Amino acid sequence: xxxxxxxxxxxxxxxxxxxxxxxxxxxxxxxxxxxxxxxxxxxxxxxxxxxxxxxxxxxxxxxxxxxxxxxxxxxxxxxxxxxxxxxxxxxxxxxxxxxxxxxxxxxxxxxxxxxxxxxxxxxxxxxxxxxxxxxxxxxxxxxxxxxxxxxxxxxxxxxxxxxxxxxxxxxxxxxxxxxxxxxxxxxxxxxxxxxxxxxxxxxxxxxxxxxxxxxxxxxxxxxxxxxxxxxxxxxxxxxxxxxxxxxxxxxxxxxxxxxxxxxxxxxxxxxxxxxxxxxxxxxxxxxxxxxxxxxxxxxxxxxxxxxxxxxxxxxxxxxxxxxxxxxxxxxxxxxxxxxxxxxxxxxxxxxxxxxxxxxxxxxxxxxxxxxxxxxxxxxxxxxxxxxxxxxxxxxxxxxxxxxxxxxxxxxxxxxxxxxxxxxxxxxxxxxxxxxxxxxxxxxxxxxxxxxxxxxxxxxxxxxxxxxxxxxxxxxxxxxxxxxxxxxxxxxxxxxxxxxxxxxxxxxxxxxxxxxxxxxxxxxxxxxxxxxxxxxxxxxxxxxxxxxxxxxxxxxxx
Numbered sequence: 366x367x368x369x370x371x372x373x374x375x376x377x378x379x380x381x382x383x384x385x386x387x388x389x390x391x392x393x394x395x396x397x398x399x400x401x402x403x404x405x406x407x408x409x410x411x412x413x414x415x416x417x418x419x420x421x422x423x424x425x426x427x428x429x430x431x432x433x434x435x436x437x438x439x440x441x442x443x444x445x446x447x448x449x450x451x452x453x454x455x456x457x458x459x460x461x462x463x464x465x466x467x468x469x470x471x472x473x474x475x476x477x478x479x480x481x482x483x484x485x486x487x488x489x490x491x492x493x494x495x496x497x498x499x500x501x502x503x504x505x506x507x508x509x510x511x512x513x514x515x516x517x518x519x520x521x522x523x524x525x526x527x528x529x530x531x532x533x534x535x536x537x538x539x540x541x542x543x544x545x546x547x548x549x550x551x552x553x554x555x556x557x558x559x560x561x562x563x564x565x566x567x568x569x570x571x572x573x574x575x576x577x578x579x580x581x582x583x584x585x586x587x588x589x590x591x592x593x594x595x596x597x598x599x600x601x602x603x604x605x606x607x608x609x610x611x612x613x614x615x616x617x618x619x620x621x622x623x624x625x626x627x628x629x630x631x632x633x634x635x636x637x638x639x640x641x642x643x644x645x646x647x648x649x650x651x652x653x654x655x656x657x658x659x660x661x662x663x664x665x666x667x668x669x670x671x672x673x674x675x676x677x678x679x680x681x682x683x684x685x686x687x688x689x690x691x692x693x694x695x696x697x698x699x700x701x702x703x704x705x706x707x708x709x710x711x712x713x714x715x716x717x718x719x720x721x722x723x724x725x726x727x728x729x730x731x732x733x734x735x736x737x738x739x740x741x742x743x744x745x746x747x748x749x750x751x752x753x754x755x756x757x758x759x760x761x762x763x764x765x766x767x768x769x770x771x772x773x774x775x776x777x778x779x780x781x782x783x784x785x786x787x788x789x790x791x792x793x794x795x796x797x798x799x800x801x802x803x804x805x806x807x808x809x810x811x812x813x814x815x816x817x818x819x820x821x822x823x824x825x826x827x828x829x830x831x832x833x834x835x836x837x838x839x840x841x842x843x844x845x846x847x848x849x850x851x852x853x854x855x856x857x858x859x860x861x862x863x864x865x866x867x868x869x870x871x872x873x874x875x876x877x878x879x880x881x882x883x884x885x886x887x888x889x890x891x892x893x894x895x896x897x898x899x900x901x902x903x904x905x906x907x908x909x910x911x912x913x914x915x916x917x918x919x920x921x922x
Contacts, residue, residue: 388499388505394491396425398838405425405427406422410439418840418842419443419842419884423440423506424502428489443460459484467504469499469500476489518921519919525566525906525916526547526563535908539579542581543584544893545896546585548564550579553572560573561576562579566914573594574594577590578590578591578615588602591613591617613629614631618656618658621662622662625658634649636651638655638679651670652676654694660698661702666697675689676690680705688709689709692710695744700737700738704739705721706735708733714727717730717742728748730744730745730747732773734775743776744774745769745773745774751766752764752768765789767788769785769786770786770808772809777817782813803833806825808825810822810849810850814852814856815852819852819856842863846862849891851895854900857900859881861878861879863877865877876890878895889908891905901920901921904917
């Protein structure tokens with residue numbers, strides 16, 4: 366691999382289990398996740414540790430004589446639970462912001478941990494060296510889980526629309542990139558066969574036979590969609606109609622700067638690309654993922670089909686080489702807009718074409734990504750039953766028969782780290798800078814923080830969903846929302862979505878935003894990711910429990 370990745374990369378932080386092993390010698394009374402017997406968890410949580418659904422137990426210390434786990438200490442990602450002495454007193458609990466500095470203490474009458482406020486957690490059954498290690502461990506856990514006393518304060522909740530489901534699926538709604546605007550298609554007319562558009566809670570003039578391809582510009586200022594009346598179709602952008610065609614392709618897209626609009630259109634038997642109303646060269650067919658604008662908005666690429674049913678990319682009006690098939694789901698343009706890469710197949714083999722040069726042929730290639738500085742390319746490939754990562758046309762790391770997850774490889778913003786998901790025989794795990802991380806039942810949604818110092822992803826273990834940040838697993842939820850991880854601009858906070866199931870039906874669930882392990886209010890549906898406006902202020906769109914679309918604004922304090 367090049368110098369931007371593995372050789373100079375710093376190692377990820379130790380998982381909490383590894384931190385524990387550094388601090389505490391193994392003992393028969395001490396149980397560490399994931400080796401905590403389920404029966405002990407059940408007895409401890411019933412007797413003295415009523416952990417919440419959002420908490421994840423990392424350590425259980427059983428101080429009973431016969432191992433019932435009804436007395437002892439439980440350490441979670443949010444705080445400590447313990448039995449008090451005398452036992453007639455209620456059990457103790459401290460969230461991390463209130464734990465403070467912990468010290469091991471041993472006198473003629475006391476032995477255990479002393480919290481900063483003077484509270485004593487009696488652990489007389491433990492050895493002194495174990496107690497000292499345990500105090501060190503709790504202090505590290507306290508720091509790792511951010512003893513900032515975080516509070517989520519609701520700033521405003523604005524009702525934007527009284528949503529009436531009817532034949533409309535809330536999941537089919539289109540939400541703007543800035544997560545403040547929304548649009549959906551409504552059935553209208555006496556037989557509900559017509560279609561109209563509702564934008565931001567207001568019905569837009571016009572009834573059509575079909576509406577599709579709703580898209581907002583990246584800055585939320587513009588909206589476009591395709592409509593059909595009778596046999597003719599057209600695109601409407603900010604209430605201005607294009608010329609009419611026989612058919613409009615499914616993909617309508619704005620350039621990143623919002624200044625240009627592109628889509629494919631068909632007249633007669635031929636398709637053409639339409640950019641800002643200008644019709645391009647006709648082709649037998651246009652690829653369904655076309656057009657593609659470069660990040661700076663100055664270049665355009667699209668896939669086309671020739672008379673021999675071969676596919677090729679057209680870039681800046683120049684046709685590239687023909688292939689049997691073009692592979693979707695890749696970057697195409699580099700971040701600096703100067704380079705082009707795409708996957709293609711010919712003669713039964715797959716390859717990546719980079720700037721006009723064909724790479725090594727494999728049985729399959731997929732998920733091509735450029736590094737942030739545009740100098741390197743990583744992608745997933747397969748030869749026979751072996752799956753692996755390719756970096757700059759060379760196989761990187763080990764081969765895995767189980768596959769390479771479902772996510773593309775992810776570069777950190779500074780380009781110094783590279784992560785991807787591998788699948789073993791019975792587990793999924795992240796490869797970070799060439800090093801295997803902890804194994805889980807499933808892993809998805811890799812995300813680096815803006816400062817490149819933290820890696821987060823969603824993981825499933827024991828049927829529960831969690832977020833893993835810097836190798837440390839937080840929480841244990843019924844489900845977690847895919848594609849929901851985001852960091853604050855200063856990289857100090859992580860946010861994702863939890864899902865709670867209320868019944869057996871798909872719609873019998875609630876969703877809630879989780880900020881650094883703290884849950885927000887529950888909603889019927891949450892659209893897209895949370896958007897940070899400042900380092901501690903964020904917003905998101907949700908459907909509340911009364912079927913109203915609301916804009917939520919919250920602040921971290």
